[in-house]
Amino acid sequence: MAKATYKDAGVDLDVYQQSMSRLPRLMRRTHTPRVMPLEGGFAGLFQLDFAGKLFARNYRNPVMVACTDGVGTKLKVAQLAGRHDTVGIDLVAMCANDALCCGAEPLFFLDYVAMGRDDPDRLEQIVAGISEGCVQADSALIGGETAIMPDLYGVDDYDLAGFSVGVVERDRLIDGSKIGPGDVVLGVESSGLHSNGFSLARKVVFELAGLTGDDTVEECGGATVADLLLEPTRIYVRPMAKLLAHYRRKQVVHGVAHITGGGLRENLERILPPGAKLRLDDDSWPVPPVFRWIQRLGDVEPAEMARVFNMGLGLALVVSEHFADSLGKQLADQGLASWQVGRIEQR
Template sequence: MPGAYEQAGVKVEAGYELIERIKSHTARTARPGAGQIGGFGGLFDLSSLGYHQPVLVSGTDGVGTKLMVAKAAGRHDTIGIDCVAMCVNDIIAQGAEPLFFLDYIACGRNDPALLEEVVKGVADGCVQAGAALVGGETAEMPDMYQTDEYDLAGFTVGVVEKERIIDGSAIRPGDLLVGLPSSGVHSNGFSLIRKALFDQGGLSLDVRPDGLGGLTLSQELLKPTRIYVSALKPLFDRGLLHGVAHITGGGFVEKVPRIMPQGTAAEFNIDSWKVPPIFDLIERCGQVDHMEMYNIFNMGVGMVLVVDPARLDAVKSVLDQEHEAFHLVGRVVEGRGERVILTRGD
């Protein structure tokens, strides 16, 4: 006869099974400073890294309703990468080296095989970011979630030398804006994406729209969010950047002003890079104003770097060595009220 907890809808044995399943995935994320997983708290020995004036930088985020697309597509092995990316991309925008990550999964029923796929994705993202997966929590809440539903969130901590914090204070008129490409829509705006493509556009996940290189809509939408740690770290090490903006929810209009000093504005030439076709499809199906798209999505640019013109060649050289594509997308100008200016053409 099932125990009282199981009769209430929580299978304790499934939780034990999940822990065994994910041990190999967490082991892949080991890095200097990280303690063994399994205690009540995740341990990290900061003294082992040799920082002189370490400043900890933390970030937390989820994946939003992109989870609904993953569920509908029956694919759960990449959504964890998104969760890691949304957290670590925020802290590296301030120059921080990601150290460790913790995940939180809430579900209606603990399906060990399915949740192992989710955690595998988290571990994959941690490997890309160089962060140790030091712990996490799985909460089975049958009265809160439907049986086949789950939610995913994460938390990361990084470190940066105090004198190397990138806060935008060095930005000056005349600086150049360099854009690093996104892998697609990343992990924001999915409430609008789902409404535009499925409700208004009448599309299905298995359709192959023109311009997507033969990919189905689910394959395009579930492309994992890019993790920019390997591209940015060499630039940080050489002190080549005045500012970095991670372009997520709120797009250019909301994210870029976070790093702009008073009296300056970021002027983008939106014709200086090719917008991926998925954004054109969302805009068309959802009848979204073109300029509003830049206030919602990354439009193909996941990171914006602010660079002194005298250091542009050095930045290009490092990005080339990292095999990182980039575009010169604008410049910093004197502010006239607007913090972000979107222009077209030369």
């Protein structure tokens, strides 16, 4: 009887080592002086100097902010298309954008990659996307874990999880408590579907409509199905940092909602204090063609679309009425369209 080995069980440690050797350069491109070197260590080190490099303030009474999320079944689209270099951006975005909802500066990021088999090329593409997302979020990738789990995952399957840690000055914390009647809701444009609603999108596009990733969609400018569905989630860290720094003497942003599963209404209602009521104007912003396309293909009810997808708004700010126009112009100066999509009333 032959002796059993780990390789026979589906894990080749030599290939795993090859995979790991490709990752340090992708991590180092995200590092700032606050990252402390620990080559070969079992953890990542980050120095809390709280100099406020991006958010332009020194932290006197800092509050740590932690977020975790994944990419969901958008990964199935990446696997179908054989394109794995953008879902890492989605992973960072889903965590960093959540941290922004508290007004926090995302400091560092860790990833968890679980794969059915070791594939150095695929892993490198995935982590390249995570690295790019961290660059966009001005967040250091200081560590992570890659787990090879045959039998638990299919041969070509993988899953991603991300973990972001940030900081915010206690008296600048955005928690929704200052939201009140008269406040205006600013909806900020998304880059597309972002990373939610893909179970419905995949069913409509691939199962009901029978399309492939290479098919083109004329009503969406001739883009391929894969291009439309794999458009990375927009990371709002830099524009929000400039916005909050510009108004740091006046807290005019009273609430921030990351528009993911549940849509605009449900995510905004999560941050409303008691006594506040949300009134939305559903016709106040242009819905991008990709959402109309999915709705038409699947004959999806408008209410279902609004609850599942972001419908073109990836972030929503609840702001002081007197500064709403100014905030919109500030966002426009940074290349982001926004619309006044609702108001806060007394319940």
